[in-house]
Amino acid sequence: MRPTRALSRANALTPTVRAALASASAQADAAADAASAPGPSETTVNGWVRSVRAHKNVAFAEVDDGSGASVQAVLKGGTADGITLGASVRLRGTLLPSRGRGQALELQVAEAAVLGPSDPDAYPIQKKALPAPVLREHAHLRFRTTQTAAVMRVRDALARDWHDWFEDHEFVHVHTPVLTSSDCEGAGEVFTIAQSLPGPTADAPPPFFPRPTNLSVSGQLHLEAPTHALGRAYTLSPAFRAEPSMTSRHLAEFYMLEAEVAFVDELGGLLDVAEAAFRGVLSRLLAYDSRRAVRARADLTRIAELAAVEGEGEGGEGERHADADADAGPLDHLLAAATTPFARITYTDAVALLADEHAAVPFAHAPTWGDGLSSEHEKWLAGTHFNGPVFVTDYPAPLKPFYMLPSGPEAASAAPGPTVACFDLLFPGIGEMAGGSMREHRLDELRARMAEHGLSEAEYDWYLDLRRFGSVAHGGWGMGWERWVCWVTGVGNVRDVVAFPRWAGSCRF
Ligand SMILES: NC(=O)C[C@H](N)C(=O)O
Numbered sequence: 001m002r003p004t005r006a007l008s009r010a011n012a013l014t015p016t017v018r019a020a021l022a023s024a025s026a027q028a029d030a031a032a033d034a035a036s037a038p039g040p041s042e043t044t045v046n047g048w049v050r051s052v053r054a055h056k057n058v059a060f061a062e063v064d065d066g067s068g069a070s071v072q073a074v075l076k077g078g079t080a081d082g083i084t085l086g087a088s089v090r091l092r093g094t095l096l097p098s099r100g101r102g103q104a105l106e107l108q109v110a111e112a113a114v115l116g117p118s119d120p121d122a123y124p125i126q127k128k129a130l131p132a133p134v135l136r137e138h139a140h141l142r143f144r145t146t147q148t149a150a151v152m153r154v155r156d157a158l159a160r161d162w163h164d165w166f167e168d169h170e171f172v173h174v175h176t177p178v179l180t181s182s183d184c185e186g187a188g189e190v191f192t193i194a195q196s197l198p199g200p201t202a203d204a205p206p207p208f209f210p211r212p213t214n215l216s217v218s219g220q221l222h223l224e225a226p227t228h229a230l231g232r233a234y235t236l237s238p239a240f241r242a243e244p245s246m247t248s249r250h251l252a253e254f255y256m257l258e259a260e261v262a263f264v265d266e267l268g269g270l271l272d273v274a275e276a277a278f279r280g281v282l283s284r285l286l287a288y289d290s291r292r293a294v295r296a297r298a299d300l301t302r303i304a305e306l307a308a309v310e311g312e313g314e315g316g317e318g319e320r321h322a323d324a325d326a327d328a329g330p331l332d333h334l335l336a337a338a339t340t341p342f343a344r345i346t347y348t349d350a351v352a353l354l355a356d357e358h359a360a361v362p363f364a365h366a367p368t369w370g371d372g373l374s375s376e377h378e379k380w381l382a383g384t385h386f387n388g389p390v391f392v393t394d395y396p397a398p399l400k401p402f403y404m405l406p407s408g409p410e411a412a413s414a415a416p417g418p419t420v421a422c423f424d425l426l427f428p429g430i431g432e433m434a435g436g437s438m439r440e441h442r443l444d445e446l447r448a449r450m451a452e453h454g455l456s457e458a459e460y461d462w463y464l465d466l467r468r469f470g471s472v473a474h475g476g477w478g479m480g481w482e483r484w485v486c487w488v489t490g491v492g493n494v495r496d497v498v499a500f501p502r503w504a505g506s507c508r509f
Pocket of ligand 1 (some may be wrong): 028
């Protein structure tokens with residue numbers, strides 16, 4: 001059957017720089033195998049000018065189209081006119097072996113068109129790396145830096161890897177709502193919605209929704225509903241927290257990957273599922289030879305190289321984790337986590353370990369049973385003591401939200417107070433990467449916990465229905481997506497792995 005016009009027009013996507021380079025080198029290899037001279041490869045590339053070096057008779061421009069490869073364009077005669085830093089260009093020419101260092105092929109340009117000019121003196125993104133805080137001021141243009149472009153591609157690849165893992169394990173992706181009248185975590189960190197603005201008359205219009213509404217802090221409660229029908233569900237959705245934290249690990253708007261599993265009877269089983277997911281996803285990134293995985297590994301190497309160069313100067317684009325191992329390769333920490341079982345320890349045992357350490361080398365905050373673990377405690381556990389991801393389980397009940405199931409008998413009997421069947425998954429350099437729990441699935445116990453937390457039964461009636469009709473033991477977890485991207489890439493601040501970061505005091509763009 002002949003393709004329709006609409007189908008043939010789908011071919012309007014021109015080859016990317018990456019594809020053009022790949023096909024030119026494949027042609028050269030084939031010619032070498034056949035012991036014949038490679039025919040020159042005529043091609044057209046589109047992109048933005050990253051740098052220009054002009055000599056008397058020739059100019060060299062690096063042209064990047066975001067595909068993960070850039071090309072060195074050799075411009076002779078009048079072809080270099082208007083080719084300035086930041087300009088968008090279309091170049092027609094021949095890809096030939098390069099005489100310069102740094103690239104195998106270069107584009108000998110026959111014809112050049114400037115599509116969108118750029119004043120190089122006014123253009124904020126210079127070839128020389130800019131400090132991360134300066135780039136955040138130009139978040140709309142920082143995609144043009146090698147670092148941010150590579151981070152965006154890795155972020156994309158990671159999301160697809162997780163989606164694939166979940167699909168392979170028969171989880172259903174559900175989009176949980178952003179607008180909600182519940183506060184899942186009960187921490188009072190919600191952004192509320194102003195539903196009606198005072199009008200010109202005394203009669204204020206009725207509110208849009210009958211109840212106060214806020215932006216979701218977590219999709220968990222909503223995700224539990226489909227889990228009681230689909231069995232396994234997950235979401236990668238935006239979450240919002242109005243916490244004034246100014247740390248490198250907090251954003252006011254972030255993405256959260258949350259998963260929920262029915263018919264898991266105890267915490268150990270839930271940890272097994274979470275661990276299999278994390279390690280499975282890393283294996284895809286490390287071992288697969290898909291185009292996605294190959295490009296992600298190249299990007300991780302590129303990000304690390306940039307950070308190494310900038311590390312020698314003053315804080316360039318690549319702010320790294322404080323305790324990132326400078327001598328390790330960019331994939332080493334991923335390989336270690338993929339191939340080594342994650343450590344598991346109860347909160348009670350972790351506090352004892354921390355107390356021993358505190359006696360020898362004091363922390364700023366003394367570890368005390370009943371208090372949350374501070375970030376320095378978390379980093380010591382994952383970074384120094386276990387030197388890898390560690391599940392800390394069974395925290396004191398008063399530290400945790402209403403929906404968690406009490407601990408199993410073993411953990412409960414070893415603790416000096418009531419604990420819940422939950423975990424925080426700590427990663428080196430990051431601290432808390434994910435948190436989850438078994439959920440209280442017994443109706444009466446859940447109602448009692450809600451009463452203790454001052455939650456209105458009327459408001460959470462729908463959630464209680466899940467316990468009234470066909471309740472099952474279940475559990476789940478949530479992971480801060482930007483923390484995951486930071487840990488994988490080695491980038492030290494969540495503001496630099498999201499397209500447009502929002503934090504207390506900053507919502508530009
Ligand atoms: N889905 C989860 O278990 C995440 C949890 N609701 C949190 O926000 O920490």
